[in-house]
Amino acid sequence: MAGQERVILHSDLNNFFASVEIALNPALEGKPLIVCGDPKERHGIVLAKNEEAKKYGIKTAETVYSALKKCPNLERVPSHFSEYKRYSRMVKEIYGRYTEKIEECSIDECSLDITESVALFGDGKEIAEKIRKEVREELGVTVSIGVSFNKVFAKLASELKKPDAVSVITKDNYKQIVYPLPVNEMLFVGGATEKTLASYGIKTIGDLAETEEELLVRLLGKRGRQLRVFARGEDNEPVKWQKTKEDLKSIGNSTTLSKDISSREEIKRWIYALSESVAGRQREADVGRANTVHIVVRDENLRDFTWQTKIPPTALCGDIAKTAYALFCQHYPLGAKVRMLGVTVSGFDYHIEQMTIGEVTGKKEYEKRERAENAVAKIREKYGYATLQRGIVLTDEKLNGLDIKGQKEEK
Ligand SMILES: [Mg+2]
Known part of the structure; x- marks a missing residue:
């Protein structure tokens, strides 16, 4: 392969939520600890645990009740997601001292391309060691870092040794490791x-x-x-660092109708079509699930109305559409004409919520629907919008050649 060999780091913060809780409250240090939705609720779910709790065999997603049986004097703290986000940002600022090429994989994992930093700061291992030390000393949390020549192996390397460690996979040793x-x-x-x-x-x-x-x-x-x-170590996927998903506050689509409509059935179909493109873009932007659905409705006198509501986090078209249509029915007078319709989602969790979904059965059901929607999305990607239409929009010929205008709203 031509070109310079890349130097990629994969950083993974150790027991991240639990570590932040301890950094915020050092009195918890050394005690077995779990982070859970509501510590008083015994049916609550373990969202995260520290090393000490792991020693008791406590697992993420088990109930607080069962964790307490394993370890009666377990420390229980409620989750503080805004603090986790803040720490995640501060850690990224440390990475930023060495490279601007940072891809955020999740709230506690990043991929860094430091190929061009090596001449300035030392080789991959040296830079990883500096980052590891600075994160621990400045923020009081620890990170495991993998160093390698591609993203897949760097991620693998980050798993090899934790917590607070650096592992290197090179072109010379990858077959052994x-x-x-x-x-x-x-x-x-x-x-x-x-x-x-x-x-x-x-x-x-x-x-x-x-x-x-x-x-x-x-x-x-x-x-x-x-x-x-x-x-085989031949992955050459770049670190996608330009992506500024953090800045994306909402994703919305709207459409002006070719004639004013008032039929609920027709409106429902439009809402589904809009929701589908919103969910698609949400998936593409990789912002996780959204917890708020907004609709905007313009009437025949060009007056705009907006309504919004919170929902359990979702990235599914079905959920978005159902909520948007319910909002519409709840607020918009029956029979009143509609000129323009818009559906927007906001309140993205950047994937951290996956651990907060308590009900295992609900989660399974969600995943099943997610797989179905992903399958639909793949076919669309290949053959275009008209090929596979959701049952609800199937009957509406107007949706063929649909031109829905996308707008990214940044705040
Ligand atoms: Mg981690």
Whole structure:
């Protein structure tokens, strides 16, 4: 491969929520601790735990009740998401001393391209060690950092040793370090994939790297080819640092109707179409779930009305549309004409909420619907909007060739 070898860091803050709680209240240091929605609520769910709590076998997502059975004098603190976000920002400021090429993977993980920083600050390991020290000394939380020549291996390296550690995977040692690891340690290898691979004797990352491409493509389609590329250390995905998802406060779409309409059925179809494009953009922007739905309605006299409501966090078109339509029915007089309609979502959680969804069954159901919507999105991506329309919009011919204007609202 031509060009300079890249130097990529993957940083992963250790027990992040619990660590922030301890940094804010040092009296908790050394005690087994969990972060939970409501510490007094025994049906509440463990959102995070520290090393000491781990020693009692306490797991994320189990109930506070069951955690207390394992460790009766467990410290319980409520979550403070704004503090986690603040710490996450401060940690990124430290990364920013060494590079501006920072991709935020989640609230506690970032990918950094420091290829051009090496000449100034020392090699990958040296820079990682500096960051590790500064994060601990200045903020009182710890980070595990992986150093490698691509993103996938840097992420793998960050898992090798924690907390408060740096691990390096190089072109010289990756076969010794990476190849013996079980295949599910690699990004994007989930349960089903793991099973398929295992039935062909592919158990380690090394097995995957050395399997014929044809076989993997036959087993897993295009993804098989990509996984093989990852396993062989040939990933060249760039660190996506220009993305400023933090600045994205809301995502909305609106449309002016070709004639004023008042039929609830028609309005419902438009709301679904708009919601679908909103959910699609939400997915693309990778901002996680939204907890607020807004609608704007312009009447025939060009007066605008807006309403909004909070909902359980979602990135699903179905949820957005249902809420938007309910808002409309609740507030807009029956029979009144509509000139323009808009649907907007806001209150993104940047993926941190996934740990706060308490009801496991609700979560499963959500994931099922998410998979269905993702499948629809993929087909759309390939064949365009008109190919696969949700049942509700199917009957409306006007939606073919629909031109919905997207607008990003930044604050
Ligand atoms: Mg972490």
